[in-house]
Amino acid sequence: MFSMKQILWHMLVWSGLAALARRRARDQLTIVLYHGVDEKRDMGSYNYRGKFLTPERFEEHLRYYKRHYSVLPLDKAVALLVAGKNLPPYTLCITFDDGYANNYTYAFPLLRQYDLPATFFLTSDFVLRNVPLWVDRLEYSINMGTCCSAVHEKVREDDRERARLKRLPHDERMRELEALEERCGIRLDSFEGDASVYAPLTREQIGEMRASGMMMGAHTESHPILGGVDPKTAEREILGSKEKLAATCGTISSVFAYPNGQPGDQDETIAKIVKQSGFIAAVTTVPGFNAAETDPYMLNRMSLDQDDDHARLVVSLSGFRHQLHTVFNHYAKRD
Numbered sequence: 001m002f003s004m005k006q007i008l009w010h011m012l013v014w015s016g017l018a019a020l021a022r023r024r025a026r027d028q029l030t031i032v033l034y035h036g037v038d039e040k041r042d043m044g045s046y047n048y049r050g051k052f053l054t055p056e057r058f059e060e061h062l063r064y065y066k067r068h069y070s071v072l073p074l075d076k077a078v079a080l081l082v083a084g085k086n087l088p089p090y091t092l093c094i095t096f097d098d099g100y101a102n103n104y105t106y107a108f109p110l111l112r113q114y115d116l117p118a119t120f121f122l123t124s125d126f127v128l129r130n131v132p133l134w135v136d137r138l139e140y141s142i143n144m145g146t147c148c149s150a151v152h153e154k155v156r157e158d159d160r161e162r163a164r165l166k167r168l169p170h171d172e173r174m175r176e177l178e179a180l181e182e183r184c185g186i187r188l189d190s191f192e193g194d195a196s197v198y199a200p201l202t203r204e205q206i207g208e209m210r211a212s213g214m215m216m217g218a219h220t221e222s223h224p225i226l227g228g229v230d231p232k233t234a235e236r237e238i239l240g241s242k243e244k245l246a247a248t249c250g251t252i253s254s255v256f257a258y259p260n261g262q263p264g265d266q267d268e269t270i271a272k273i274v275k276q277s278g279f280i281a282a283v284t285t286v287p288g289f290n291a292a293e294t295d296p297y298m299l300n301r302m303s304l305d306q307d308d309d310h311a312r313l314v315v316s317l318s319g320f321r322h323q324l325h326t327v328f329n330h331y332a333k334r335d
């Protein structure tokens, strides 16, 4: 059964409007964002948000890029953009955030098969010290613990808690998360058994990916929302992750990736710290294209997930989906 939105995506593709919009943005830089690729697993509310795509869906995306885009390494494309030089038509860069082991297991072989470069932004505490990401601790406790039983209850609870915790300052968020883990009676503190799906990349995997031409980049030490921490902490998170990752991975990307990355999650002060830390640019998760006049420390990225079947992918990358969202939100606010 198609939803109204799916019908709309198909209509935009069939009518040629999506292709028209794509052509209008041909000289701008498109950066896509993934978190991971994993097989479909029957594990309650695990990955209910679809942030890990199935290998089949990810391969569909790569085939589309191969056919319709010039896929460049992010550093190369951003260097051209920042220098005010022309990009090849339909330039697209592939990025991954956080540093999950599934990036190596499922995404890396497909990227190699299609001969496409990607940049992997790593949270250094996660990959170098095996500290789980807070969003995974939340998902795991609610899914595996005793506070909810039916999957739809787990999903609702996760959505509610995620939104609530995101609004809190970092330290308070971590205290609240610990209280929730206490309530649920289970905590993600190792990557064994059911928790192995949340494991980070190992140093060996990172080394192999680097040797195959993939790039690693910095994404802070502990993944705080940078707008919610003091400038000293922000500097430690940004510069610290850069230095620690460089010591492990050799050269890392000259582009930084903000955690969460939504409007308001980073501001001018944070962008200044990123610049002072030696980065030439930074990527957000604000959807949109990038042109010479785009602030290099606020580059836009299109987040993609399992729901991006062919029609939605085409509409997302044409910029239409973002525009429609803006219009819907505008009218929703007026009601």
Ligand SMILES: [Zn+2]
Pocket: 097, 098, 219, 223, 258, 259, 260
């Ligand atoms: Zn992240």
